[in-house]
Amino acid sequence: HDSPEGLETILTAYPQIEVVQLQFNYLDYDDPRVQSFGCYEVCRKHDKPVFVMEPVKGGSLVKLPEQAQRIFDGLGSGSNASLAIRFAAGFPGNRTVLSGMSTLEQLEENVAFMKDFQPLSPQEQAAVEQVRSVLRGQGLIPCTGCRYCTEVCPMEIPIPDLFACLNDKWRTGSADTSKIGGGKPGDCLRCGKCEEICPQQLNIRGLMLSVRGELGL
Numbered sequence: 684h685d686s687p688e689g690l691e692t693i694l695t696a697y698p699q700i701e702v703v704q705l706q707f708n709y710l711d712y713d714d715p716r717v718q719s720f721g722c723y724e725v726c727r728k729h730d731k732p733v734f735v736m737e738p739v740k741g742g743s744l745v746k747l748p749e750q751a752q753r754i755f756d757g758l759g760s761g762s763n764a765s766l767a768i769r770f771a772a773g774f775p776g777n778r779t780v781l782s783g784m785s786t787l788e789q790l791e792e793n794v795a796f797m798k799d800f801q802p803l804s805p806q807e808q809a810a811v812e813q814v815r816s817v818l819r820g821q822g823l824i825p826c827t828g829c830r831y832c833t834e835v836c837p838m839e840i841p842i843p844d845l846f847a848c849l850n851d852k853w854r855t856g857s858a859d860t861s862k863i864g865g866g867k868p869g870d871c872l873r874c875g876k877c878e879e880i881c882p883q884q885l886n887i888r889g890l891m892l893s894v895r896g897e898l899g900l
Contacts, residue, residue, distance in 0.1 A: 684882035687721035694729040704734040706882065707777065708744060709770045709811050710818055710825070711737070716884050723774065732778040738771040739764050739782065741827030748854050751817040754810050764789070765796050766803070770811055773802035823850045824890060825883055832877035832887060840866035842877060842887060845894045852897060860898055868895035 684706065685693075694700060703726045711717040726733050739745050744767045747755070755763055764782070772780045780797075784790045803811065826846040833842055844863050852858040868891045877887045894900060 685722070687718055687725050690722050690725045691728075694725065694731065698729070700731065702734055702778070703731050704736055704781075706737040706827075707733070707735045707771050707774075708738050708740045708767055709815055710740055710744060712815075714825075716825075723776070727776055731776075733774075733776055735771045735777050735780040737827055738780050739767045740825070741829070742783070743823075743825075743827070747814065748817065748821060751814040754813050754817070758807060758810055760804075760807060761796060762792065765792065766807060766811060768793065769796065769801070769803055769807075772797070772800060821853065823853060824885065826850075826885065827883065829882060831880045831882065835876040835880055836866070837874065837876070838866040838870040838872060840868065840870060840891075842891075845898070845900070846890065848898060849890075849894050858898060860900060863900075867900050868892070868898075869900070 705719060705722050706717060707719045711719040713720055745763045747763055768780050768782055771777060782793055824846045826843050828843040830843055841863055848858040848860050871891045873888050881887060
């Protein structure tokens with residue numbers, strides 16, 4: 684969760700490092716905040732294998748908006764998760780892709796398409812780029828739900844849950860906040876502890892104001 688420059692400094696100072704774990708997915712690939720590809724290039728320069736985390740960005744690349752889903756449906760070449768994982772696994776040096784799985788079906792699917800792995804075809808790659816454009820055009824909050832922020836929030840505000848609800852409202856026009864417990868956006872002390880630890884470098888304090896205004900919490 685650092686810049687290419689920071690990673691360059693670390694790998695230069697500690698050449699004994701054997702492997703680097705990077706957040707790497709098709710949405711963060713050239714995101715100026717995350718700089719996945721820039722960090723990947725530093726790893727290649729130092730000949731360090733990469734373990735990929737967040738290949739489906741906390742599940743946000745599985746549940747896609749309708750416009751993006753239609754693009755992948757037209758391919759007929761696997762699930763949203765499989766396309767995202769194959770994107771990450773297709774880069775030389777990306778030795779392991781760490782995919783969060785919650786069901787036996789997800790495990791079986793991942794094993795099946797990785798057993799006889801095939802990188803994305805030109806057609807699939809073009810579809811991924813189209814989906815990336817759609818997602819960026821929606822302006823959704825790129826929260827991955829890591830919940831690091833909730834561990835340091837003195838008011839116990841469920842920040843990722845609130846962001847997910849706000850994304851739902853922006854995506855579909857409605858959001859169900861009935862199951863969200865804990866502190867409310869109005870309880871925010873604006874201490875900034877959440878922003879200091881956020882891997883996505885989100886402006887959480889500013890976004891809390893949007894949550895409060897748009898969800899009425």
